[in-house]
Amino acid sequence: MRIIVGxxxxxxxxxLLEAAQxxxxxxxxxxxNQELEQxxxxxxxxxxxxxxxxxIYDGLKLWDLxxxxxxxxxxxxxxxxxxxxxxxGACREMRAARMRDNLFARVAKAASxx
Numbered sequence: 101m102r103i104i105v106g107x108x109x110x111x112x113x114x115x116l117l118e119a120a121q122x123x124x125x126x127x128x129x130x131x132x133n134q135e136l137e138q139x140x141x142x143x144x145x146x147x148x149x150x151x152x153x154x155x156i157y158d159g160l161k162l163w164d165l166x167x168x169x170x171x172x173x174x175x176x177x178x179x180x181x182x183x184x185x186x187x188x189g190a191c192r193e194m195r196a197a198r199m200r201d202n203l204f205a206r207v208a209k210a211a212s213x214x
Contacts, residue, residue, distance in 0.1 A: 113143045117152070124155040132156050147176050147183045154190045161201075166194040 116135050123132035133156050136149060143149060150173040157165040170190040177183035 109140075113139055117143075117146075117148060120149075120152050124152050124159070127159060129156045129159045145172065145176050147173060147180065150176065151183070151186055154186070158190065158193065158197075161197065163194045163198050166190055170194070 116139050120132045120135035123129070123135060132152060136144065136152060136156075139149065150169055153169045154166060154173065157163075157169060170187040173183055173187040173190075177187065
């Protein structure tokens with residue numbers, strides 16, 4: 101009986117993850133996040149879940165959350181190069197996006213003085 105409950109738990113988590121990945125791919129970030137919120141706390145730290153969170157936060161331009169999630173991904177990667185590369189790439193992209201946003205803000209401010 102315990103095995104069946106555990107298998108159902110795993111299947112439910114995988115179903116939610118798959119739905120979240122689909123929504124994120126379609127750019128439906130809020131729906132994707134809602135799917136992830138239904139997962140239990142321990143499954144939210146799976147590298148696959150953190151990768152979806154990176155997609156969500158990047159799409160919503162929530163750079164602080166991108167940085168935090170990338171660090172969580174590095175911690176949970178267990179030396180897996182795929183996840184480490186994704187986390188490093190997210191950090192680089194986040195820094196570039198922040199610089200771009202700052203540049204656009206400065207240009208807009210300068211243009212308002214003209």
